[in-house]
Amino acid sequence: MFPPSSYEIKMDSFKRLLNLTYAEKYVSRPFAVGGYNWTLIVYPKGNKDDGGLGYLSLYVAIDNSTLVTADQEVYAYLRFFIFNNKKGEYFTIQDIDASKFNAVNTMWxxxxxxxxxxxxxxxxxxxxGGDCCRLGVDVIISSLYKESELFSIKENFPYPILxxxxxxxxxxxxxTYLSDVFSxxxxxxxxxxxxxxxxPGFDNSLSMYLNINADEIFRPYENxxxxxxxxxxxxxxxxxVERxxxxxxxxxxxxxxxSWGYFQFISLSDLIDSSKGFIVNDVLIVQVEFLVISSTKYIP
Structure with missing residues (x-):
């Protein structure tokens, strides 16, 4: 496994650290990731307050002073590294879910x-090498989205029929002929x-379509x-005749x-047959009824 990209601690006196009376934990100097300051915290004998006694415990803490507001939340994925000199690679362990850091929960x-x-x-x-080890961490910030969209379906219009x-x-x-614009x-x-x-090929039928007006402005990739x-x-x-x-x-x-519709909406033979009732007094009446129209609001 590749080395850590955020921070690494190299110790050449780990076992001696274990024997120190007041060596419950070792805290690294601050390091910067994603605009925030962090520290890597090593519990060489295990964090007994978190069920870690008898284990090596590793944590990361955020520096509150680098939070922009008091109620700000920072989500980060944590991947911890332990170097295995025998294999020449890093053993890694990662929490599945992102950890939520804020002014109250500063350490995970x-x-x-x-x-x-x-x-x-x-x-x-x-x-x-007698008493050496290498411990590290990747802090991977889960950035909040800056762009979004809200998709909505509208139906039951006050005047759905033209x-x-x-x-x-x-x-x-x-x-071809276009109706007046309607909204x-x-x-x-x-x-x-x-x-x-x-x-050609459709000259035996009336063709009919619904068009969105040419003056309508679409956002790129809008549907x-x-x-x-x-x-x-x-x-x-x-x-x-309805389609x-x-x-x-x-x-x-x-x-x-x-533009969407039908090349062969109704045959001309049926359309002009006076007994069929589609043209009366040389008048044709067509209609569109809207059932559903979607809209999308883009932010920004």
Whole structure:
């Protein structure tokens, strides 16, 4: 295992430290990680107050004076290192969860890193050169996010339906037509129809789409989910032709998909058949009903 990146203590008198009367713990000088000052604390005989008697105990403490506010919390992952000279590598042990440091809880660590009998026995390689050892730590700061987003679904709109009446259907000569702009769910929309189909191969059908208005501003990689029903109304009170869309409208970064619908919404033969009731007095009526529109708030 690689050496510690935050701090290391090298001792050449560990066993003698064990025999000192007032050597309950050894505290390193402060070292800086993530804008805070820390100390590595070694309990050579184990931290008896934390169930560590008979073990080597290792802890890290934060310097309160480096906290920005009195109620600030700092989350850090702690990885402790013990050098094994026999193997030429470091034995490591890490707490699974991040430790929460604040003005009240300033010290976290592990009370039972390694049994003292195992650590002291030279045959295991942790004590070498007579009385030497190397102990270290990585303090890995878990930084709080600086950017976020809030995704919401809106439904049950006060006025969810737009009805668009298109007169003089038989005289329509343009390839495509757009409805007036309308606003629902905090966005602007258009319905688009192609009276005689959207291009070769679809000239036997009416094509219809829901478009998000070209003036709408998307944030990069923004998505808007829409569930809506497109309809051609039957004016003889028979069955409407209705098709549902469940789609994502995308902004820059996702290919900018801003129009969804159907190439073959209704066949022209059914549409212009006066007995079917879709065109009456040369008037076509189409509709869109919004069921769901999503929104995303980005911070910042």
């Amino acid at each position: 660590g592990l009370s039972q890193v390694l049994s003292l009998d195992t650590f002291k026995d030279p045959i295991n390689g942790y004590i070498y 009805t668009w009446t298109i007169p003089g259907f038989s005289t329509l000569s343009n390839f 629902i769910g905090g966005r602007k929309w258009n319905v688009q129809v192609f009276p005689y189909g959207n291009g 808007i989910y829409v569930r809506a029903k497109l309809r051609v109304l039957n004016q003889l009170q028979l069955d409407n 549902q869309i469940d789609v994502w409208f995308n902004g820059p970064g996702y290919g900018r998909a801003t």
